Amino acid sequence: MSIHGVLTIARLELLQRVRGARWVVVLVAWVCVIAGVTGLSWLGLRKAGDEQLGSTVYDVVLFFVLGLGMxxxxxxxxxxxxGDRDQGVLATLQTTLLSAADIVLGKLLAAWLIALAFLATALPFLLFGYVKGGVDLLGALRSLVVIVVVxxxxxxLGLMFSTLTARPVGSAVLTYLTVAGLCFLTTIVFGMLAFLVxxxxxxxxYGVDYATEGSVSDTQPRCTTRTExxxxxHTERIWPVLALNPFAIVADAAPQGDDEAEGMSGFTPLRWISQGARLAKAGPQETIDECWTGDAMPADSLTDGADDAGPVWPFGIxxxxxxxxxATAVAVQRTRTPVRRLPSGTRIA
Structure with a gap:
């Protein structure tokens, strides 16, 4: 493998994609959707305080950027x-001094640079949320780094499936199914495993024992600790399943905002996902706190133990x-020459 070879393949891939108008249309549609989400979020929350507005807009925009990216x-x-094999391009590349690693890593680098270009177009809208206030700079940078890795x-994964299947349609379907599995199947499996633990x-x-304290209308009920x-x-036994979910990883790395000022109110999907993942990692609390003096459960009781559990995103990354x-190693192995066995109906050149 050589850096020159990787950069050569990446440059050829980028030039080939730039020639087509399809990606320009996709990029424009991408920007329009994110701009619409940002505008609607701002219009819907402009009556709230500046701090809540900024953190909520950032949370919503980052959520949609990740979703569209998937x-x-x-x-x-x-x-x-x-696709290159069907067009007879791959065989030409394989007859040069380029190694299989050069070809695979070059294609991966080109695709990653295009992904970064899409992400760069979303930065102004994320910056809008940051400027409005309430967004931690370190958390914002961390979330961007994590989404770049994702x-x-x-x-x-897409590159691997393109080397494993003979038809582009098959590799595209397998890639989308794998991404859907990481995003949705992990949550479903977690829910199913919860029944087993x-x-x-x-x-x-720790709470009011109304059997001994009297009716609910008592003015000053006393909280005691009892065994029930x-x-x-025991979600602490199965939480690694959630750590495979890209949304859980990015959400946990994203800025968490000011919980004292906002609690769990407002539409903050990433914050909800992060709290859920951390609560799953923490598992059941040693003592169940049910000492509520008001008519409703305090907001803090919904997130007890989440901060003590620690972040989930490092494990997910x-x-x-x-x-x-x-996946990259498999793609390199499948692109090596000479090819000992080709799938039926696959052309060499």
Missing amino acids: LVMPALTSTSVN LAVVCA SGEEERQV VRETV AFLVLIGGG
């Missing part, structure tokens, strides 16, 4: 290798990097 990025590499892994256990409960049998779900590295 739809657009698989198309960058899912037909890269088998997009690179998605490109690597749940059961009735004796738990310490409660249904308990590690998992995705392993997946992306493995």
Whole structure:
């Protein structure tokens, strides 16, 4: 492998994509959708305080950027290798001094640069949320770095499937199914596994025992600690499943905002996902706090233990990097020459 070879393939890939008008249309549509989401978010929240407005707009825009990225990025590499093979281009490249690693990494670099271009067009809208206030600079930078890594892994998966299947349609379908599996199937599997790690256990409960304190209308009920049998779900045993979800990873790396000022109110999807992932990592609390003096549950009780559990995104990034590295290694192996066995109906040149 040589840096010159990788850059040569990347330059050829970029020139080939720039010639077509399809990506220009996609890029314009991408910008229009994100601009519309930003505008609607701002219009819907302009009556709120500046701090809440900025953090909420940033949260919503980043959520949609990631969602749109999961739809657009698989198309960058899912037909890269088998498409060149069908057109007779791959065989020409393989007869040069370029190695299989040069070809694969060059295509991956080109796709990643295009993904960064899409992300760069969304930066002004994210900057708008940051300027409005309430967004931590370190958290904003961290979320951007994490989303860049996630997009690179998605490109690597598409490149792998383009080397494993003979038809571009098949590789595109497999790539989208894999991305959908990471985004949705992980959540479904987590929910199904929750039934396997749940059961009735004796738990310490801190709250009002109305059996001894009297009716609910008591003016000053006293909270005591007692032992009760409660249904308990040990999510701390299965939380790594959620760490594979790109939305959980990016959400946990994104700025969390001022919980004291905002609580869990407003439409902040990434913050909800992050709190849920951290609560799953923390598992059931040692003591269930039910000492509520008002008519409703305090907002703090919804997120107890989430901060103590620590972040989830470092584990998720590690998992995705392993997946992306493995996908790239498979793609390199499948592109090596001489080819000992070709799928039926596959052309060489």
